Amino acid sequence: MAYVSVDRAVKFFTREDGSEMLVLDGVSFDAKEHGITCLLGPSGCGKSTLLNAIAGLEKLDQGGIEFRVSSAERQVMDRKNPKENSEPGTRNPELPGRSPRLGYVFQDPRLLNWKRVEDNLVFAFKGMKIPRESWPGLLEKYLSLVGLLGFRKQYPLYLSGGMRQRVGLARGLAIEPEILLMDEPFSKLDQLTARQLRQDTVEICARLGQTTMLVTHDVEEAAYMGDRIVIFSSRPAHIVEVVENPLEAAKRDLDDFAFIQFKKRLLQTVLKLVEQEGV
Amino acid sequence: MSSLDSITPAEPARQDQAIAVRREADSTSLATNVSFRRARAGARRETVRDVALRVASVIALVSIWWLLSLFFPPSLVPKPWDTFAEVGVIVTSGNFFTEMGATLRRVLVGFGLAMIVSIPLGIFMGTLRSLESFFEPPVILGLTVPGLIWAVLAIMFFGLTETSAYAAIAVTIAPMLAISIWQGTKSIDKDLIDMSKVFHASAWSKVVDVILPQLVSHILAAIRYGLGLAWKVVVVVEMFGFSNGVGYQVVRGFNVFSMKAVLAWTITFLVVMIVIEFGLIGWLERSVTRWRPRVEAWRR
Ligand SMILES: Nc1ncnc2c1ncn2[C@@H]1O[C@H](COP(=O)(O)OP(=O)(O)OP(=O)(O)O)[C@@H](O)[C@H]1O
Numbered sequence: 324m325a326y327v328s329v330d331r332a333v334k335f336f337t338r339e340d341g342s343e344m345l346v347l348d349g350v351s352f353d354a355k356e357h358g359i360t361c362l363l364g365p366s367g368c369g370k371s372t373l374l375n376a377i378a379g380l381e382k383l384d385q386g387g388i389e390f391r392v393s394s395a396e397r398q399v400m401d402r403k404n405p406k407e408n409s410e411p412g413t414r415n416p417e418l419p420g421r422s423p424r425l426g427y428v429f430q431d432p433r434l435l436n437w438k439r440v441e442d443n444l445v446f447a448f449k450g451m452k453i454p455r456e457s458w459p460g461l462l463e464k465y466l467s468l469v470g471l472l473g474f475r476k477q478y479p480l481y482l483s484g485g486m487r488q489r490v491g492l493a494r495g496l497a498i499e500p501e502i503l504l505m506d507e508p509f510s511k512l513d514q515l516t517a518r519q520l521r522q523d524t525v526e527i528c529a530r531l532g533q534t535t536m537l538v539t540h541d542v543e544e545a546a547y548m549g550d551r552i553v554i555f556s557s558r559p560a561h562i563v564e565v566v567e568n569p570l571e572a573a574k575r576d577l578d579d580f581a582f583i584q585f586k587k588r589l590l591q592t593v594l595k596l597v598e599q600e601g602v
Numbered sequence: 603m604s605s606l607d608s609i610t611p612a613e614p615a616r617q618d619q620a621i622a623v624r625r626e627a628d629s630t631s632l633a634t635n636v637s638f639r640r641a642r643a644g645a646r647r648e649t650v651r652d653v654a655l656r657v658a659s660v661i662a663l664v665s666i667w668w669l670l671s672l673f674f675p676p677s678l679v680p681k682p683w684d685t686f687a688e689v690g691v692i693v694t695s696g697n698f699f700t701e702m703g704a705t706l707r708r709v710l711v712g713f714g715l716a717m718i719v720s721i722p723l724g725i726f727m728g729t730l731r732s733l734e735s736f737f738e739p740p741v742i743l744g745l746t747v748p749g750l751i752w753a754v755l756a757i758m759f760f761g762l763t764e765t766s767a768y769a770a771i772a773v774t775i776a777p778m779l780a781i782s783i784w785q786g787t788k789s790i791d792k793d794l795i796d797m798s799k800v801f802h803a804s805a806w807s808k809v810v811d812v813i814l815p816q817l818v819s820h821i822l823a824a825i826r827y828g829l830g831l832a833w834k835v836v837v838v839v840e841m842f843g844f845s846n847g848v849g850y851q852v853v854r855g856f857n858v859f860s861m862k863a864v865l866a867w868t869i870t871f872l873v874v875m876i877v878i879e880f881g882l883i884g885w886l887e888r889s890v891t892r893w894r895p896r897v898e899a900w901r902r
């Protein structure tokens with residue numbers, strides 16, 4: 324299916340006063356193919372900016388992001404040259420193949436408030452050209468997954484913040500993308516709901532073989548969900564460490580000794596980073 | 603995450619606490635129930651009060667009119683009830699429907715033409731910088747030209763035809779509509795546009811599902827204001843020599859110096875306007891903004 328590689332990504336933002344601010348300072352890593360890659364880093368370091376660049380919403384100033392759609396259907400998408408890739412998902416016509424299907428669960432839910440919950444999902448189905456016959460099945464499956472089947476006819480402004488976040492999650496999952504980007508998708512949920520949804524998301528990603536990138540602040544979440552954990556420094560962001568999860572996804576158990584050990588190790592790495600930077 | 607798993611064995615104390623908490627919850631729910639009912643009754647009282655205030659305002663206006671009629675001869679200020687009787691005659695004679703129908707048709711056609719041009723123009727001006735720079739001068743100029751001048755120009759150009767009425771109305775309100783939609787388009791949420799790009803929404807879907815719904819309140823405000831302008835222009839156009847319409851009837855009243863007729867036609871016209879503005883457009887507004895919870899709580 325799909326493979327994502329971030330290669331020496333550099334991104335500047337222009338401040339109000341016109342001065343340049345370095346946000347991404349040569350970020351390089353490979354996302355785990357068919358697995359979950361967690362991006363762990365302090366607030367404001369540039370994690371959302373990186374996901375936006377991968378989704379094609381921001382242009383990198385240097386470096387590139389490479390997509391490959393299976394080894395047979397090899398295709399390289401390079402976002403280095405803005406003219407060739409002005410729209411997300413467009414591709415260089417000289418290269419064979421197709422752009423990967425990409426789903427994005429935004430940090431703020433970004434729902435169309437004037438559309439009912441189910442129509443928010445249908446909006447994505449239409450855009451992604453998902454055949455109409457499969458809409459009812461997908462709606463039912465993913466809305467019940469996030470526990471909102473009973474609210475499918477409701478308008479988003481009549482839902483709670485956490486429920487809206489779950490609609491955004493359902494929309495990203497329901498298009499069953501090859502590459503799934505998730506920006507703190509469980510941050511507004513209570514622990515029990517978050518825990519259930521983490522488990523379900525891991526299962527779905529494993530079943531569909533998606534390449535998933537998940538931004539989180541939560542070390543435990545990273546240890547539980549991440550097959551690979553990429554630790555960012557504070558702004559300007561570079562990669563401090565890439566940790567492979569020694570435990571297989573199916574064997575991770577929050578109360579298991581091996582899991583707790585791994586979580587501690589991860590936490591220590593993060594704490595060391597905080598000490599070094601003197602935050 | 604694991605805090606929920608580790609329940610410590612301190613049962614008795616916990617139970618007491620639990621009961622205490624439940625009692626509290628019961629009493630609060632009772633309290634909210636009562637205050638909810640009280641709030642609903644309060645809301646009803648407020649609507650009654652609002653209606654009463656409006657009625658009082660109309661009565662005050664008619665009283666002032668009546669007071670004035672005591673000091674002026676009926677040829678200048680007729681008695682209110684004489685005028686209302688004239689309104690009755692206009693309506694029952696069937697005159698009202700043909701004349702009002704002609705005027706309404708002119709307004710609606712002119713308005714429709716203006717909308718067809720202005721909504722796309724406003725959206726393009728809000729999204730494309732080059733078009734913004736190109737169309738800004740004509741739109742601003744168009745806004746400053748008085749409706750009366752457009753009426754004169756249209757009649758000189760098209761003669762005394764329906765076309766000149768449509769054109770005068772359309773040209774008068776189009777700039778105002780375009781400006782309102784242009785400004786609205788500039789303030790739409792970029793994050794939602796980004797979202798629609800990620801999910802590969804078509805250009806059509808971007809406009810219909812993402813952009814237009816965010817412009818609804820701007821468009822409605824523009825319709826209200828535009829209708830107000832259109833009424834004024836249509837009457838002026840009709841005064842120039844049309845043989846029907848409310849404007850023509852007012853001029854006829856003027857020619858025989860019948861203040862009663864002029865006022866009676868003005869009143870029927872006002873009533874129709876009010877029905878359209880508050881009834882029709884109010885209903886339209888409520889039905890297209892059903893997704894938005896009402897925000898009335900902070901007003902006094
Ligand atoms: N459009 C923008 N223009 C200018 N600066 C921006 C813009 N977007 C983000 N920034 C800056 O870039 C930095 C990184 O922002 P980003 O949203 O990527 O952080 P983040 O790692 O996702 O943080 P958090 O975990 O709090 O969401 C921030 O310091 C922010 O001020």
Ligand SMILES: [Mg+2]
Pocket residue numbers: 370371372430506
């Ligand atoms: Mg972020």
